[in-house]
Amino acid sequence: MIIINKDTDIKPLGDRVLVKIKTAEQKTDGGILVPTTAQTKPQGGEVVATGDGKTVGKSKVDISVKIGTQIVYCKYARTELEFNGSKHLILKDDDIVGILESDDAKELKPLNDRVLIKVAEAEEKTTGGLLLTEATKEKPSIGTINV
Numbered sequence: 001m002i003i004i005n006k007d008t009d010i011k012p013l014g015d016r017v018l019v020k021i022k023t024a025e026q027k028t029d030g031g032i033l034v035p036t037t038a039q040t041k042p043q044g045g046e047v048v049a050t051g052d053g054k055t056v057g058k059s060k061v062d063i064s065v066k067i068g069t070q071i072v073y074c075k076y077a078r079t080e081l082e083f084n085g086s087k088h089l090i091l092k093d094d095d096i097v098g099i100l101e102s103d104d105a106k107e108l109k110p111l112n113d114r115v116l117i118k119v120a121e122a123e124e125k126t127t128g129g130l131l132l133t134e135a136t137k138e139k140p141s142i143g144t145i146n147v
Contacts, residue, residue: 010083011049015093017063018049019073020086044072044100045089054093063093064111070100072108117143 012018022044047069053062065071074095081088098110110116120140125131 010081010088010090012051012090014051015054015061015063016051016090017047017065017093017096019045019071019089019091020048021045021089043075043097044070046070048088051093065093065096065099072097072100115145117145119143 010018047065047067050063050065050067053060055061073089073091074097077095078089078091081090094112096111097114098108098116101107101109108116120142122137122140123132124137
C-alpha cells in the first residue's frame with residue numbers, strides 16, 4: 001500500500017481511475033461486531049478521479065465511468081493507496097465490472113462484455129434425504145442471466 005501526503009492531488013494517467021473504497025462492514029445486521037480477520041474486503045467504491053482515456057490505433061477511447069459513479073471492480077487487479085485518511089485504489093478502466101445504481105446488487109449494470117448471473121441455490125440435502133452442512137455443500141456452477 002502507498003501512503004500519500006494529504007496535500008497531494010492525484011490524477012490517474014491514461015485509462016486508470018482512482019476509486020475511494022467502501023468501508024468493510026464492522027457489525028452484522030444484528031449488531032454483532034465482526035473481527036477484522038473475518039471482514040470481507042469490499043469490491044465496490046466511488047470513482048473520485050479519472051485519466052484521459054487510452055489510444056487504440058488512431059482512435060481515442062474515453063473512460064467508461066464518470067466521477068461520482070458507484071462501481072464494482074475486479075478483485076485482484078489494483079494498486080492500493082491511502083490519503084486524506086481514506087483507502088483508495090488505482091485501477092484500469094477495464095477492471096471495472098459494473099456500475100451500481102443503488103445499494104442493491106440486483107441493479108448492477110455490467111460493463112463491456114460482462115453479464116450478471118444469479119447463481120443457482122446449493123442443494124440443502126442429498127437425494128437420500130441427508131441434510132448437508134455449509135462445508136459439504138457443492139457450489140453450483142449454473143445460474144440465470146439477469147438482463
